[in-house]
Amino acid sequence: DVKVTQSSRYLVKRTGEKVFLECVQDMDHENMFWYRQDPGLGLRLIYFSYDVKMKEKGDIPEGYSVSREKKERFSLILESASTNQTSMYLCASSLYSLSRGQKKTQYFGPGTRLLVL
């Protein structure tokens, strides 16, 4: 059974702290994604990675960085947390495919609800 896990379900941090969110998938997927979810804004892509050590910016990368040292693990880093980064963070993974017809289902982790005080 497909599984994506995230290191914490709930996290409380102070402004200025460095925050690490970890995501692990056991499906040998090449693609991994970090989103943030806010009411009325849907899922917004922060960063994604299609291979180890490869990363691409999504729509809202400012204030975030990522690390993919191993295929199964994708970390999201908030270098200096700010209150406007309070949100739900969702990690997802999917298979790599250049075929447009290939099902590219994204499998999501349970999410980390981050509160920055």
Place this chain on the structure above:
Amino acid sequence: GQQVMQIPQYQHVQEGEDFTTYCNSSTTLSNIQWYKQRPGGHPVFLIQLVKSGEVKKQKRLTFQFGEAKKNSSLHITATQTTDVGTYFCAGSGSSGNTGKLIFGQGTTLQVKP
């Protein structure tokens, strides 16, 4: 950049009524996916549509992909309380990118028993 707009943002229905959510893209999509997120849960894949004009059914759910591959809809017939949640459409661009999806804002469905 590419955008996917989804309406309505919220919908409250009486159990047994029908429900529809609509998705529109600013550009042609290679395929579109639909996800459901239950309250307190995470998005779960429902279906993918690839062909122009494609219609797929899953029990009471009917999914359509427009002829121009720029819009899609999800229709639920005779809603039940188990249908409660947020429904997202997510489009994949025609550029052939590996797996990046552009998500709509989601439609949150409430069903009154």
